[in-house]
Amino acid sequence: MSNEQTKADPSSVDHFVQQKYQHGFVTEIESETVPPGLDENVIRWISARKEEPGWLLEWRLDAYRQWLNMTPPDWAHLEIDPIDFQAISYFSAPKSDKDKPQSLDEVDPKLLETYDKLGVPLHERARLAGVAVDAVFDSISIGTTFRDELMKAGVIFCSFSEAVKDHPELVRKYLGTVVPSRDNFFAALNSAVFSDGSFVFIPRGVRCPMELSTYFRINAAETGQFERTLIIAEDSSYVSYLEGCTAPMRDENQLHAAVVELVALEQAEIKYSTVQNWYPGDENGVGGIYNFVTKRGDCRGARSKISWTQVETGSAITWKYPSCVLRGDHSVGEFYSVALTNNCQQADTGTKMIHIGRETRSKIISKGISAGRGQNAYRGLVRVAKKADKARNFTQCDSMLIGKGCGAHTFPYIEVSNPSAKVEHEATTSRIGEDQMFYCLQRGISEEDAVSMIVDGFCKQVFRELPMEFAVEAKALLEVRLEGAVG
């Protein structure tokens, strides 16, 4: 091995860090898009086009009116150019939507080709992987598999629009009960203009026979995407839900403001996993998705459990705090996160664990990796209410810095007002040490493999929580984004 190879050469760092976004392409499909701008008429148009009932239109309009009086949050450790909300188009659907394809054969081949490029296991692969996919292209669902098998189990898994039509009573009962429309600026915006998303209902005592998965994809230029996901797990049920996304390369910033609501009733368990790989912008910070997400789970029933696992590698801006409201006694909340920022990416992400019930437990494992000029912040809140006797929290948030220009930040809020609570928080910040690299290199391990191995080890606690296919994808993603990035 030559001397050059054994050293962490800065030029090779640049080379690897500058790897291009693999999924950067735009599928040319005619889209039906409303002109940019937002007012009550746009909301009425969206609602009418989706043939929604009156109460939902009213709910949207109410959210819109609240949104008008709100200001975008500025407390996050993010530098964001002001967003012109009137320059965004609030609805976009593939044109063939009116006559919805009944099977995948009828689906626009160009769409299928897009999914193929992304490796979405929509048909054969889906069956092999045992995954039911509710694929969202831009803002509307185009195909769902395994519906029959799920139906047999009594599980409802469909697009949000379909749920509004077929199960209005369920939607009306739960919509906005976890994330109220006035919750925050972006949740209000989403409530006003949400396009589509997924709806899952697991009836009492049912263990969902397969992992449910939705692939999101942003396609039409300058179109905000406003997903709304609602998952309800009735007493003693279980579901594991997978969410993954990629987006094509472009120069315009795209706004994404999703809302995810989870409801776990008595002894129910919901496991929600995300791999987020949206277009992060180029190496100069041009373009990239703005990702403002409100995700919250409500452990309403006793002994219920909600577990969030996320691997955040994409987006120019990530503003996301999947939270658990531990209302039921003995309920459990978990949050496992790997967040990676490279080039000019910025992430302000973390969780909130609100302990209300007795003997509630929560665990937070957060791993932040910063490279290039990336800024990565963990922001978390652990609150123990007066009545949450014997609540227990453990938080560990570790940061890894790769390179001189990046930043890693930790803002944990701990608010305890019960004397029997035990709350622990610990955090470390480190870098890939020269000694670690040297050790690997002198054992004949290449630089890329060494970094990949060290990062993989750093993230292991989180990857372990992901379903198998996701874990593989997540690991590969990190490798692509970080190979050889030694500081």
Added chain:
Amino acid sequence: MSNTQALSTADKWFRAYQALDQTADPGWMQSLRENAAKQLSVNGLPHRKIEEWKYTPLRRLENLELQTRNQREIPPVDTQFPAAIAEPSALVIDISDGSLQSRQETPDGLTINSLAGGLGKYEDRLRSLCEATDLSGPGRAFAALNTAFLDQGLLIHAGAGVKAGSILIRWAFSPAEAARLDNFRVFVLLDAGAELAVIEQFESTVGTENALNVISQVELGKGAALEHVRVQLESDRCSLLTSTSIRQAADSRYTYSGFDLGGGLVRHEIDASLTGPGAHAEIRGAFVLDGSRYVDNHVSVDHVSAGCTSQQFFRGVLGGRSRGVFNGRALIRAGADGSVVKQSNANLLLSGLAEMDTKPELEIYADEVEASHGATVGQLDEAAVFYLRTRGLSDAQARRMLTAAFCHAVTDQLENRTLADRLSVLLDEAMPDEPPETGRED
């Protein structure tokens, strides 16, 4: 305090500023005050929506009157100062109602003066320190208030290489009918290689509802060392808003040990800036709260240069309906390689009505650093309680002993052992009597 109330209180104070007679003061001071008063008037007081002040209940300050210069001309009488906590060799400086009462002869190389007295020789240094105070935004309202009423102050200066021993500053209020808010400023300047210990004792014998707003500014030259101890035993009707900012040159050392055992509304901001390589800041404190006391320690350490180290270490015991806040921040700027940062905050909640809010923040822009932090809120180890009970102690005795030992982790770090022993006794006495309501075996 709501937004509108905050504005009206600030307005009231602004009017008091306008009544101030400034004709005898230098021009820069007048314009500094004017700017500060404008900031105060425009921004108002902090409120719950201001992140840095979200926990601080400022309502009790609303009705306080400001002491302006005319009232100051009558020296406060009958102020009872507590027995000195420091060793007899320490120089004693008494400050009553925000004005300097007495000072003793000082050894060579050490200067102690009032702000007015220091203006001649030290005017440029004092001016640049005053002008460097951040007054922008509602979060800095009390700094603006202090600057708008900049009048009374204390200057301590130790020349290069002077080993200046220790100084005890005793703060107290005189008995007065109306509740007041006093402003005061302290400047501590240590030239290269100088060493000094400053012990502050806050203890009034009167239970008047008073407030004190003190800004301390510390400048440490190359290799200088300041040991700063604060013992706070105020009555629970008293409010203390204090801030200490420290600028540290290369290889300087700042050690702070704070003991908050009293006070109604107490907020102390410590802001250390490690501007020279190799500077070290060690900031630790213990607070023992009962009743409805509120104690907030806001610590920020800014690592500007390479090779600096800092430690934050706080222990809190909360009983009654008290509320404690710890906000520790460490900022490591780009280029501050080789920085080592340790933050630790552990708290014991003894009562179901007490609350602890803690936020240890790290903000890191350099990659060759070692940073870690930990925060806990919990109870005593039941196994340790059991062990002591097997040795014949009652449950209450065992818990008291363990709770006290938990706080002694701070006194144990003091270099001045005589003072540490006294503080340990004070800590033991301050332990709330109430046993925990849950988790008891018997």
